Amino acid sequence: MTRIATLSESRDSCHNCRLRTLCLPDNLPKEDIGKLEGIVQRRKPVSRGGYLFQAGQRFNSIYAVRTGAVKTSTLMANGDEHISGFHLPGEVIGLDAIVSRDHPSSAIALETASICEIPYAELETLSERTPALQHRLMRIMSRELLAEQSTNHLLSRRSAEQRLAVVLLKFSERFADRGLSALRFRLPMSRLDLGNYLGLVPETMSRTFRRLEEQGLVSIAGKEIEIVDSGAMKALAFGAEGSQTART
Amino acid sequence: MTRIATLSESRDSCHNCRLRTLCLPDNLPKEDIGKLEGIVQRRKPVSRGGYLFQAGQRFNSIYAVRTGAVKTSTLMANGDEHISGFHLPGEVIGLDAIVSRDHPSSAIALETASICEIPYAELETLSERTPALQHRLMRIMSRELLAEQSTNHLLSRRSAEQRLAVVLLKFSERFADRGLSALRFRLPMSRLDLGNYLGLVPETMSRTFRRLEEQGLVSIAGKEIEIVDSGAMKALAFGAEGSQTART
DNA sequence: GGTCGATTTTGATTTCAGTCAAGTTGGGTA
DNA sequence: TACCCAACTTGACTGAAATCAAAATCGACC
Numbered sequence: 416m417t418r419i420a421t422l423s424e425s426r427d428s429c430h431n432c433r434l435r436t437l438c439l440p441d442n443l444p445k446e447d448i449g450k451l452e453g454i455v456q457r458r459k460p461v462s463r464g465g466y467l468f469q470a471g472q473r474f475n476s477i478y479a480v481r482t483g484a485v486k487t488s489t490l491m492a493n494g495d496e497h498i499s500g501f502h503l504p505g506e507v508i509g510l511d512a513i514v515s516r517d518h519p520s521s522a523i524a525l526e527t528a529s530i531c532e533i534p535y536a537e538l539e540t541l542s543e544r545t546p547a548l549q550h551r552l553m554r555i556m557s558r559e560l561l562a563e564q565s566t567n568h569l570l571s572r573r574s575a576e577q578r579l580a581v582v583l584l585k586f587s588e589r590f591a592d593r594g595l596s597a598l599r600f601r602l603p604m605s606r607l608d609l610g611n612y613l614g615l616v617p618e619t620m621s622r623t624f625r626r627l628e629e630q631g632l633v634s635i636a637g638k639e640i641e642i643v644d645s646g647a648m649k650a651l652a653f654g655a656e657g658s659q660t661a662r663t
Numbered sequence: 664m665t666r667i668a669t670l671s672e673s674r675d676s677c678h679n680c681r682l683r684t685l686c687l688p689d690n691l692p693k694e695d696i697g698k699l700e701g702i703v704q705r706r707k708p709v710s711r712g713g714y715l716f717q718a719g720q721r722f723n724s725i726y727a728v729r730t731g732a733v734k735t736s737t738l739m740a741n742g743d744e745h746i747s748g749f750h751l752p753g754e755v756i757g758l759d760a761i762v763s764r765d766h767p768s769s770a771i772a773l774e775t776a777s778i779c780e781i782p783y784a785e786l787e788t789l790s791e792r793t794p795a796l797q798h799r800l801m802r803i804m805s806r807e808l809l810a811e812q813s814t815n816h817l818l819s820r821r822s823a824e825q826r827l828a829v830v831l832l833k834f835s836e837r838f839a840d841r842g843l844s845a846l847r848f849r850l851p852m853s854r855l856d857l858g859n860y861l862g863l864v865p866e867t868m869s870r871t872f873r874r875l876e877e878q879g880l881v882s883i884a885g886k887e888i889e890i891v892d893s894g895a896m897k898a899l900a901f902g903a904e905g906s907q908t909a910r911t
Numbered sequence: 912g913g914t915c916g917a918t919t920t921t922g923a924t925t926t927c928a929g930t931c932a933a934g935t936t937g938g939g940t941a
Numbered sequence: 942t943a944c945c946c947a948a949c950t951t952g953a954c955t956g957a958a959a960t961c962a963a964a965a966t967c968g969a970c971c
Contacts, residue, residue, distance in 0.1 A: 489816070492901040497819060499812050511812060513805035519812070539798065546791045553787075556804035557761035563811035564747050564759060564767070568737070570818035571745060571862035572959095575928065606949065614819035619928055621950050637937085637949095653740040820929095823958070854919065867958055869920050885919095885967080 428452055437505030437592060438479050439533070439555065443547050450545060454537040455479075460529045467508065467522035467530060474512035476532045480504045483528025484603035488611075489520040498612040500566075501525070501604060503589055507555055509535075525603045570614050575623045578613045580652040583633065587642055598645070602638045676700055685753030685840060686727050687781070687803070691795050698793060702785040703727075708777045715756065715770035715778060722760035724780045728752045731776025732851035736859075737768045746860040748814075749773070749852060751837055755803055757783075773851045818862050823871045826861045828900040831881065835890055846893070850886045 429440045429452045440448045456476075460483075461467060467478050470489055485502040499520055502508050512518045513535070542549040569581050591597035602609065610620040627633045632648050634641040642648060677688045677700045688696045704724075708731075709715060715726050718737055733750040747768055750756050760766045761783070790796040817829050839845035850857065858868040875881050880896050882889040890896060 489812075491816075497816050499815060510805055511808045514802050514809060519809060539801075543794045543797065549791065549797055550787065553800065553804070554762050556801070556808065557758055559808055560759045560804065560811060561762060561767060563808060563815065564737075567747060567811065567814050567818060568739075568745050570815060571860075605947095607947095612819075616929060617949070618930080618951085622928090625950085853917090855917095864959060865919070866921085866960085870958090873920085 429455065432481075434479075434481065434505035434593070439507065439548075439551060441551065443545075443551060447545050447547050450541055451533075451548065454534060454541060456532040456534070458530050458532050460527050461524040462527045463524055465524050467524065467528075468518050470518055470521045472518050474509065474516050474518055474535065476534045477507055477509040477512075477538070478522065479507050479531040479533065481529040481531055484525040485522050485528055485530075486525055486604060486608060487520045487522050496611060498608055500562075501608075501612065503603075504593060507559075510556055510559055525608075575613075575615050575619050576626060577652055578615065579620070579623050579627060580632070580648050582609070582613060583640060583642065584645075584648055584652055586640075587645075598642045600640055602640055677703065680729070681842070682727075682729065682753035687755065687796075687799060689799065691793075691799060695793050695795050698789055699781075699796065702782060702789060704780040704782070705729075706778050706780050708775050709772040710775045711772055713772045715772065715776075716766050718766055718769045720766050722757065722764050722766055722783065724782045725755055725757040725760075725786070726770065727755050727779040727781065729777040729779055732773040733770050733776055733778075734773055734852060734856060735768045735770050744859060746856055748810075749856075749860065751851075752841060755807075758804055758807055773856075823861075823863055823867050824874060825900055826863065827868075827871050827875060828880070828896050830857070830861060831888060831890065832893075832896055832900055834888075835893075846890045848888055850888055 429435060429438075429448050430445075432438070432440070435441060435448075440451055443451065467485060480502050482504055485508060486498050487500050487502065487508060488496050488498040491497050502522075508522050509518065511520065538548075538552075542552060569578055573581070586600065586602065587597045590600045604612075606620045606624075607617050610617050613620075615623070624633075624635050628635050630647070632642070632644050632651065634643050677683060677686075677696050678693075680686070680688070683689060683696075688699055691699065715733060728750050730752055733756060734746050735748050735750065735756060736744050736746040739745050750770075756770050757766065759768065786796075786800075790800060817826055821829070834848065834850065835845045838848045852860075854868045854872075855865050858865050861868075863871070872881075872883050876883050878895070880890070880892050880899065882891050
């Protein structure tokens with residue numbers, strides 16, 4: 416029986432946390448993990464639709480997702496929401512607020528989520544005397560930068576089918592990194608949210624899902640996704656064919 | 664006589680550098696700037712089309728632009744170039760390589776550029792005993808993250824006119840930050856490159872420039888840009904009108 | 912000053928995704 | 942169980958930007 420993604424449970428300490436290698440503590444010496452644990456605060460779970468923090472709110476902490484899933488979004492000048500990312504367990508949220516002292520975006524739970532809060536002032540103090548932690552922070556920031564770049568890339572002149580294929584493959588990879596199936600998983604967000612992130616309206620999302628299914632690339636049942644032909648998906652997402660520019 | 668942007672000259676040391684407040688040394692105590700200076704290497708100028716580094720190359724240093732302008736771009740699977748950013752004096756390049764040990768993208772001079780090279784291993788060592796530098800690095804990374812997010816935002820479901828208006832206003836602001844005119848400046852890149860960055864083909868770029876000019880928002884002469892109606896530009900770029908979603 | 916290639920422009924046409932308008936489905940709850 | 946609202950789907954139509962094709966302009970170099 417294939418196990419469907421739930422991304423649940425992890426122990427109370429960073430030492431035992433199943434997400435250790437994805438999260439802040441990765442590669443830290445044992446005693447440094449101990450120190451980090453000293454400042455991490457476990458919050459009571461945030462339920463679906465609840466805020467971890469709101470845009471404009473004073474920046475005090477960064478947050479690591481332990482279970483569940485979170486979206487970050489900004490309200491644009493005209494009142495529309497723009498979703499800037501989806502965050503799975505082990506990922507760190509709020510790093511974009513370090514410059515400005517205020518959170519530029521809101522973080523909202525897509526499903527009940529447990530969260531580790533890490534007060535930034537204390538993290539900064541700790542990292543002053545913990546080189547390994549300092550390096551780890553730089554690496555995480557750099558990783559985020561790469562992720563954002565790859566999103567830019569995705570939004571820049573790619574067809575709806577390609578965008579969807581890319582994002583499904585990325586989720587596949589991220590679930591696999593968390594020890595879950597790469598081929599069968601449950602998307603934590605609505606089509607509306609995913610479309611918002613991809614720059615596509617819900618109608619297009621619906622039609623695009625259908626087309627991928629008709630081509631035998633995926634099998635869709637609500638939010639449950641099965642990647643049927645991973646090779647063809649990759650060809651569509653990254654392949655030479657389908658580029659809108661390639662004028663051979 | 665209005666001074667047209669050239670973004671030239673700055674002294675040999677970080678202390679005297681006109682770009683100090685934009686670049687790494689900002690807010691550092693004098694003695695820390697001295698230490699930073701100790702590891703910064705001044706390279707001989709890179710001429711138009713020359714590489715600061717190439718994608719795939721081993722990551723050793725980050726780079727700060729002193730004069731000129733630089734683009735960073737990746738080669739996609741199908742052979743197309745995707746331009747991920749344009750970099751003006753005072754900006755730091757290469758931070759996206761920290762995670763992977765290799766540069767994910769290439770950096771190419773758009774016009775003759777002088778560059779400061781900062782070996783990352785030495786920077787890391789130095790920042791271990793220089794908290795202010797450490798904080799500065801985190802802030803710069805966070806700033807980059809914000810910039811990437813705002814690019815995402817830009818590419819996500821905005822019209823060609825809006826994209827161009829936003830990017831012109833951003834350049835305006837960046838030139839102003841460097842003490843140059845916010846209303847008259849010279850874009851350092853070709854329309855092809857700017858279009859690539861914005862996800863638009865050159866034909867559309869041309870037509871969109873023309874439309875902005877016809878509406879009396881800007882005045883264009885080759886790469887020389889004059890912002891004629893800054894208010895209307897902002898209304899177009901950020902205003903309530905022009906949202907593709909607002910179904911009032 | 913003239914030449915060649917790259918860059919930019921212009922026009923005609925096509926196409927993909929957005930818009931508008933109605934359903935349909937499905938999850939939550941009274 | 943039945944109701945309700947939100948999420949999703951479907952179909953017809955529209956429109957903005959891509960594509961295709963060709964000409965004009967620019968600018969670097971001899």
